[in-house]
Every structure is written in C-alpha cells, then in structure tokens.
Amino acid sequence: MTGAVTWGLVVSSLAVIVVRRRSLAIALVAAQSLGLGLYAIAQGSRTSTALAVAGTVLIAKALVLPALLLFTVRRARKERLIATEIPALGRLAISVAAALAVEQSIPRFGLAGAGVEHAAVGVLALGILTAVVRRAVLFQALGFLIAENGIYLTGLSLPGGLPVFIELGLVFDLVVIVSVAAAFAAKIHEQLGSGDSSLLEALRD
Amino acid sequence: MSLATLIAGVIQVAGGVLGAPAIVGLIQHLKARLQGRRGPPVLQPYRELRRLWGKSGVAPEPHTFIYTLAPALAAASTALVLLLLPIGGHAPDWGLGNDALVLVGLLALARFTVTLAAWDTAGAFGLMGAARDLMFSVFVDGLLLLVLVLLALPLHSTDLLSMSHVATLPEVWARPAHWAAALTFCLVILAETGRQPVDNPDTHLELTMVHEGPLLEYAGRDLAYLQWAAAARHWIMLVLACELLIPHPGPFVAQLAVLAAGVPALSVALAVCETVQAKMRVLRVPLLLGSGAALCLLGLASWFAGGGG
C-alpha cells in the first residue's frame, strides 16, 4: 500500500513535468493529493484520529485548489503562441538527474523505510524542478503543490505520524493566497486609482 | 655650586647677552675683507643696538597686542635658551633643566611669535619672509632631531650636559656616527642662523628676505630686541657646535679654551662659507637638508653595524 502510494506520487510528479496540456497537469496533481488524502485516512483509521482529520483536510484541499486552477485555466484560454519550452525529453532528463542527485545525497533521517524517504525527497525536488523547467506560470503553482505533497508524505510516514505538517501546509497556502490577493489589490489600486470592488465592476463590459 | 659652574653661569649670561652681537660683527667684517672692502668694524652691531635703543617705536594702524608683545616674547624665549647651554661641560642649575628638546621648543616659540607678528600689520612683505622661514623650519627641525638622536646614542640621554660629556670620550670620535652628526649640524647652523646658501642676511629686497622679512615692520627697541635675538641664535648654535660636536679634552679649563677658540673659528668659517657660496633657490633648500638627513641615517646604521652600545 505504501509502496503504491509512493510510486504513484513519483510517477504523477514526473508526468506533470512532461505533459503539455495544463488541465491534464491539474488533474494529475488533484489525483496525487486525493491519493495521499485517502492514504492518510486509511492510516488514521488504524492509528489516530488526528491523522484521519488531516486526511480529510487533504482531500478537501485536493478538490478545492485544482478546481480553482481549472477555472483560471478555462478563463485564460486564448490563442497561445508556440512557446519555446525545453523539449519534454529534455525536461524529463534534467528533472530526473537533479532529483536523483538530491535524493542520493540526503542521509537517512528516520522515516519508516529508505524507499519512502527517497520518494518523499524526490517528490519535493521534482516539485521545485517543475517550477523551474516549465515556463507557464500555472506550473509554478502546481510545482509548489507537488512539493507540498512530498512534505505531506514525509509527515505521514514518520513513525507515529505527524499531521501537524498538513495543517501547517494549509496555513502556508492561505498565507500565500492572502498575500497574492493583497498584491493584486495594490496593483489594481495603483493602476486604476481605486480599490473599491463595487466600482471595479464597471470594468466589465 | 662650584667655581666651574659659577664661571659657566657667568659665561652663559654674559656671552649670550653681551657677546652675541660681536659674532655677527665679526662675520660681517670678515666678509667685507674677503670681498676686498674695508667693511664695518667688528663692534658695529653694538652701536646699532645703542642707536635703536634710543629711538622711538611705531604702532602701525591695525595692530593688536600680538604686535606689541612679539619682540619681547621672542627675546625672552631666546634668553631662556641661553640658560640651558652647557659651557665647558658645566652649567649652573637655574631650575630650567638642560634638555635639548626644550631648547628646540623655545626656539620654535621665538620663531612662532615673530612670524605671527608679520600677519598683524596688514602689510604683505613680512609674510613672504615668514612663509619661507616656516617652510624651512619644517625640514630643519626634522634634521635637528635626527642629529640629536645621533648625539644621544652613546649615553642614551638628551641632557645637554651628558651630550657634551660624550664629546670628550675618544671612543665616540673613533666611529663615523658622530662625524656624520657634526657634518649635518653644519647644515643646521647655516639654516638656523640664516646664512648663505640658505638665506642672505644682508639683503634689503623684501622679495628675497627670509629671516629678515617680519623685522621690516619694527623700529626702535622692538627692533633692537629682534636683532639681538638673531645674534643670540648665532651664539647658541656656535656654542652647541663647539660643546657637542668638536672633540675636546676633559678638564674644565681646557674645554673653556676650546670654546674660546672654537666660536671665533666657526665664525670665520661661516664668513668664508658665505663668501664662497651664492644663495640657493628657496625651493631647493629642502633637498640640501634632505641629503643631511640621509647622512644622519647612514651614521645611525653605521653605529649599529659597528656594534651598538
């Protein structure tokens, strides 16, 4: 079970690096988070309720965030120019190489098994690499989510489980969202002279 | 107080106050003779001082107490230097010590007051001389201190009495360091007394004056003080040269004899030097003094190469 989860995480992360369509990538990340959440609930039903709660939170997040991202993707659909991204094979090679390098250098830090450790660190690295090697802005958000999932895997695999990781991750997500919203508000204010949202409705034509 | 110190005290005061103008007179007379003229008599500076003493002074319009006090202060500090000099290796204890650096400091005070007075009268000529005088003093003071280092080497002391005792030791004269100091001190004498090639004391052109410049604004007793102070500088430098830088024997009477013979002899040497040389360009004088500094440093190195101690 654990092995399946970890392999699933790794493969889906690699897939996100490779795929072209953004909606597909979003779906993969959603699947990743769902799988992780179910795993957490399964674990929690056997050991502690905190873990189960964390798992539920994770599933909720797994549904809400990708939905938001899909929504933005749909709205931002427009004729795209051919972007000169690094070819898919190149991306894959770079990320695999880098992730393996990081993975091999990490000493053991006390998770349940060596395989899980390698997988968690690898997924974290792959998440950061996604943000690096892919050009579209969406993938930076996706890469961040993948890295978070790697951290959640670490948290879930610690002997005894440590659900606080998940809660902290959620808090961090909220902080990011709020600060982005604040930055937008400042930009709107600067560009348009007013932040009053009711007045801004007039921009719709 | 022994007889020797009593005699030394009398010579300090009498020689400095009364005998100093005779040195200047002797040099002027000899220069004239060497140049084929009859020249002024040797005692002419005394007549000059007496004449000035009877004249009234001036009070130039924009002046302050600095102008009034400067000649008195210059004469006073030069007079105090007279009390520091060793005569024949002895000196009475006037309570002023016998330190060489105090001597340098008092002479600097005299120079300071005279050059400051040049600013006080709003006239421009004195300042020309004052600026050059101060510029020379920068290099001369450095050189003089190097000479004092060399003189202090044998007995590790800057006391003038022990320095004059050093000159009686034959082993000191066997080494080149003291000879280097003697040669360099000749340059210092030329610079401090204001003789050619450093400065022309006979000039009456304001543009070429150095020491004489600030004296232009004075008359009467003030000028007498300043002229006496210039003569006293000759006395001070020549006595130092005889006491510290001429090998002389130990006994007091013999040292007095060396002094009595040495001061006139050095005056003759100064007169010859002035007649033989022309005045150097002002900006080249520091080079001359710098060569003296190099000589001193060589002397210092030779002292330690020869074994120190």
Added chain:
Amino acid sequence: MPTRSAGARVERLIGASEALVLAGASVIIVGALSAVVSRSPRAGLTVQSIGVVLLGAAGVWVLASGHAVGAAFRSDVRPAFGVDGLSGFFLLVIAVVGAPATLFARDALEADGRGRSLALATGVFLLALVGFVCARDVSTFLGFWELMTLVPAAAILLARQDREARHGVFVYLAITHIGGAGVWVSMLVLAQHGALGGHPLGGGLAAFVACASLVGFSTKAGLMPLHSWLPRAHPLAPAHISALMSGVMIKLALYGLVRVLFQWLAPPGLWVGITLMAVGALSCVGGVLYALMQHELKRLLAFHSIENVGIVALGLGASLVFGDIGQPTWSAIAFAAALLHALNHALFKGLLFLGAGAFSKAVGSLELDRLGGLLRRMPWTGAAFALGAMAIAGLPPLNGFASEWLTLQSLLHLGVASHLGVALAGALATAALAATAALAVYCFVKVIGLVLLGLPRRAECAQASEVPVGMRASMVFLAGSCVALGVLPGLLVPTLAALGPGRVTLPAGAGLSVPGTGSLPTLALALALVVSVGVLARLARSPRAAPAPAWVCGQLPAAGLAWKAAGFTKPLRLVLEVLFRAHREVQVSVSAGVVQSITYKAEVPHLFDTLLYGPVSQAALRAAGVARRLQSGSLRAYLIYLLALLGLLLALARIGVLG
C-alpha cells in the same frame, strides 16, 4: 584593627564613587529628557553638564585611588558596567570636554524644535560615550560602540538636511561600519576565547585579532589611510557636537585599541607596535600636510585631529615596541605620553572647535580667506582661540608642548635602542614628529593670522560682536585648563604611567623629570617666561610710539591686497608638489583687446581620495552592477539558486566538510 578600618574606608570610598557614577548618569538622562520636554533646551543642557561633571569627578576619584569599582571585564554576554583606572581617565576626558560643550550649546542652540532635539542628541551622545567607557562585557561594549557612531550622524542630520550633509553622513556611516567590522570580529573572538575575563589570548589567533582590531579601531579613530570620513563629518556637525566628536569620540576608539592590544592579547610580537607607529607617523604627517592646504576652518581642524590621533598612536606603538624589546621603564613613559596627549588634544581641540562655532555664530561662513581682524572685535573668543592654537602647535609652556615633549623623548629613546631595525623606526618617527610639530606651527600661524589678525575682509567681520557669556566662559575654562596642564603635567603623568605596561617611578613634582633626559621643569619655565616677557615688554615701551599706517609701498592697506591662505602655504606646496599635485586653472577673459577679468581656481585634491577611495568605490560599484544581474526578478532563477545551494550543502555534508 587598622586593616579592617582601612578596608572599611576603601569600601566606603568605592561605594561613594559608584554612587557618583550612577548619579552622574542619571542626571544626564534627566537633563536630556528635560531638554526635550521644556520650551527651551537651556535648563536641560545645564543639568547635562552637571551630570558630566559628576561623572568626571568619579573618574578622577577612581584614577587617584587606584581601586576599580563595579564589575570587572567578563567574557560571557551579560550586561555589566564598571570603572577602573583607564576608564576613570577617559571619564575625565569626557568631562573636561563635555561640560564646556554643553554650556556652549546652551547659548548656541535655538529654543525651537530643532534645538531641543539637538539637546537630546547631545545628552544621548554623552551617555553613549560614558557607557562605552564603562562597558564591561561584549554586549554593552559593542552596543555602545554602535550607539556612539550613530548618534552624531543623527545630530548632523538634525542640524542640516542639505545634500552635502546627507552625503557626508553616508560616507561617515559607510566607512565607519565597514572598518568597524574589524571591531566586531575581534571582540567576538576575544569573548569566545574568554580573553576578556583575564586570560590573554595568544598564538596565531592573537595575530588575527590584532590585525582586525587595528583596522577596526583605527578607522573610528581616524588614522590614515582609513580617515576619509573625518574631514567630511566633523565640519558638518554643530560646534559642540564637533568638539565632542573630535575631542572625545576618536580618543575612545584608541581606548578600545588600548584595551585589546595591552590587556586582552598576549604580546603578539614586534610587528604590531611597528605597524601602529607607521600608521601613526603617516597620519601625523599626512594629516597636518592636508590641514595646511585647507581653506575652511572646520575642515582644517578636522585634519588636525587626524594628526594628533597619529601622535597618540605613535606613543602607543612606541610603548608596545619598548615592551617587546624589554625596556619596561620607557614602555610606561611612552604609554603615559600617549594618554596625556589624548587628554591635551581633547582640551585644545574642544577649545578650537568651540571657538570656530563662536566665530561661525558671529560672522557666518568660516572660509579662511574671508575672515580677519576678529581679535579686535571679539577679544575673549579671539584670545582663547589663539591660546588653543598655540597649545596645538606644541609651544612651551602650554600642554601641547608637555605631551609632545614626552612623546618625542620616548621616540628618541627608541631611536637609541639596541636593535638596528627598531632604532631606525624610532629615528624616523622622531624626525616625522619633529617635522609635524613644525608644520603645526606653520599651519596655526596661518590660521591665527587669517582669522584673528589683519584687516577684516568682509563686512560681517568688521561688524562682528562678541558671543554671549556662556560661550565665552566655556572657552576660557578650556584655555585655562590648557595652561594648567601645561604648567603642571607632572601631577598626572605618574598616575598615567601606572595604568599601562611596565613599571616606572617618576619623581613627583609639577614638571616632568624623566630619566635619560634633561627634564622639563614646566612651572619654572612658565614663570621664567612670564617674568622675562613682562620685564622686556616694560623696558621696550618707549613713550613716543607714534601711530603710523603700515607701509604697503605707499598705498592704503586694503583687504583685497591681503594674503590668502593658499599664498602663505605656497612655498611648502611647491616643495612637496609630488605629494600635493594641485590643479590650477586660470581663465582670462579678453574683450576688444582689454582684459576684462581673470579667474583663478586652485585646488589640492586629497590624494587618498583619488588613489585609494575612488578606485575602491568604483570597483565596488562595478561588482555590485555585476551582482545585480543575479536579481533577475524571475522566480525560476531564484528556485534554481535555491536548488543549487541545497545541492552544494548536501555535497559538502556528504564529503564531511560540514558538521
């Protein structure tokens, strides 16, 4: 029984001096705060001066009694304060400048918001100085060090907000902090190895700490070549703050150096002393040469501070070298000479800056070429300023001569030491100091002549009026102290010699009689001078001194014909052309064959700025420009940096270099 009562008396004395210190510090705080709260800062400043006097008294008490109060130095990081002999001496230095400066500020500061904030800044500055001197552990030492640097910058910006002030403060803070990193490094290393608590640090680390502290403390002290901030910052501050900066703050940097090199490091070897002497000699000669070429009074005084700090450094270096070659007597004498000169410089530099402040209040601009004739208009200020100038020029019988004499004697006796290298260093240092003294005489003849004597060159100078009594009183007090210390240095020197390394027993008395010299009997010398000047002046006064105009070839003496600063120093500038490299520009405008006007501009650039600071700051800006490309603004680039750093750290951990 007797020992117990003596012990009880000592304890009561210690308790009294502790009480004095605390009282003084709290009075200053009260004064600072009340200066802000009340309508005019005058009362607050008076209270501050009382506090400073109390602290000075405590310092003198500790210095005289020889018993330290408060905590001793400790190596852990717990705030602690204490006063020992050396700290007591520097409390005295703070007091003799701080009290007149605050009294001066009473009349100099306006009773508006800016004046009140400046009064507060003065109080905080005094507290920072006192705190630095009394600090007994690393945290307080470094904390007050930083405060001591920042408060004058704040005071400058409170007083002036123009571009020149901002740039000056920027340069001041930049150079002091970059150099001051050396202080942080050396103090933290010393604290970590427990050297503060009484186990002097030795070995290779001691050499590193010596280097770092030399760089750090000499930057703050203003020794060349790290001095560039001093001539920019000191002229910008208000007069009393300049007096405190020049008189006290740079000495406290040397206090820190003394603590590190003399107490907390095991003797690191001859090179430290020789380096300090070399830096001191360079600062001496360079400082006074550049001072000669200045044409603004406060900047000139700032360069003279560099010169005098160089003299103190020469004394300290000589003391170290004497200790290394095994002459403890002269080591103590050189140390005493350095400390005495620090006190003397505080006195006469404080006096000169306060005088400059008074002149500035009376006439405005302090361009030397546009002053003149102020001695007749402002007799008290002028006379005090002239006395201060004579003291800084090192003329007998004032205090500058006493400490320069002692320093010269130490250097000369280094020149006759047994080792050739040391003797050469001593001889060259002696010659340098002698030349410096003569240059200082040259410079101050020029200053006194341009500022005080001759005809006034501007209408404001012709109509200048004397400053208020408070300002005059503070300057007269400082002038009197110059004379007093010049006449009675022998009372202080044995105590100072006991503070340093080595042991010497000097006979008590007013003058200085040091073995190996002809002695400097200051009291007798001063009396003899005064008496003989009096007698000669009386004899010279003939009854018919006729008033006459000065002879200027038949013209009336006009201010336009008077000499300027550049003209008076021209012989020296020409001789040392290699060092100065002045720029000269003459523009003649001719119209219809007739010369309409001639403009002459000459400037002596600061060689250190063009050769050292200019290239260094250009290189730094270029490097910053290259580094700016790292800040691309692209998230991906930053993530790559993050991954690269992570990979590097992991690789290093794998190899075993880290942890």
